[in-house]
Amino acid sequence: MLNKYARAFFTRVLTPFAAFLIRRGVSPDTVTLIGTAGVVAGALVFYPMGEFFWGTVVITLFVFSDLVDGNMARQLGRSSRWGAFLDSTLDRVADGAIFGGFILWYAGGGDDLVLCAVSIFCLASGQVVSYTKARGESIGLPVAVNGLVERAERLVISLVAAGLAGLHTFGVPGIQYLLPVALWIVAVGSLVTLIQRVVTVRRESAEAEAAEPPAKPETQGSEAAK
Numbered sequence: 001m002l003n004k005y006a007r008a009f010f011t012r013v014l015t016p017f018a019a020f021l022i023r024r025g026v027s028p029d030t031v032t033l034i035g036t037a038g039v040v041a042g043a044l045v046f047y048p049m050g051e052f053f054w055g056t057v058v059i060t061l062f063v064f065s066d067l068v069d070g071n072m073a074r075q076l077g078r079s080s081r082w083g084a085f086l087d088s089t090l091d092r093v094a095d096g097a098i099f100g101g102f103i104l105w106y107a108g109g110g111d112d113l114v115l116c117a118v119s120i121f122c123l124a125s126g127q128v129v130s131y132t133k134a135r136g137e138s139i140g141l142p143v144a145v146n147g148l149v150e151r152a153e154r155l156v157i158s159l160v161a162a163g164l165a166g167l168h169t170f171g172v173p174g175i176q177y178l179l180p181v182a183l184w185i186v187a188v189g190s191l192v193t194l195i196q197r198v199v200t201v202r203r204e205s206a207e208a209e210a211a212e213p214p215a216k217p218e219t220q221g222s223e224a225a226k
Helices: 002-023 028-049 052-063 065-076 081-107 113-138 151-170 175-211 219-225
Strands: none
Touching (some): 028 065, 028 081, 052 151, 065 081, 113 151
8 A cells, every 4th residue: 555655755755866877877776786785784693683673764765675676767768577576576685684683683682582483474474475466467367456455555554653653762661562563464464465466366266267258169079070
């Protein structure tokens, strides 16, 4: 849902920066790779130590590369299958690092196996939600559904909650509970989104098969051959 509105807004905001990088000879693929590396470093260095505020600051600085690289490609007229593949693949890597950081924290210093399990579910369900759409489209279905919690929602909810929860280290009382609440919201929302997509693919598959002409029987041909 956020993709529809937030992406268009930030694309307009980041267009001058994308043009600046183009003038400096930076390629969209380079931005994609650097952005992913920054997100992974921020998540796997800071989050396992419980440094959620600074980890989120670092991640946020790099996460907008997902919009900048596409903007650059459009300005250059170089939108390609390779670019789309690389961007989508590295998005999964970045998502895995963010929730992996939560997992490492709750399995270690956070000492909470329930939230560790919830974080694992968020990681796995997010990957499967993305896979269902990609797999449905690969077999020729539109998968025309706006899920309750898609990638943009997962990132915004998780990163905002993590950043605010990190203010606990600066003396803000009680705010550390925002992250556990956010992880539960993401887990439930991802499950609902997964069900939405599976139901949609099943319906679209049935409609596509019903619209196909019936196969001609082969018995007449075999009889004629005799």
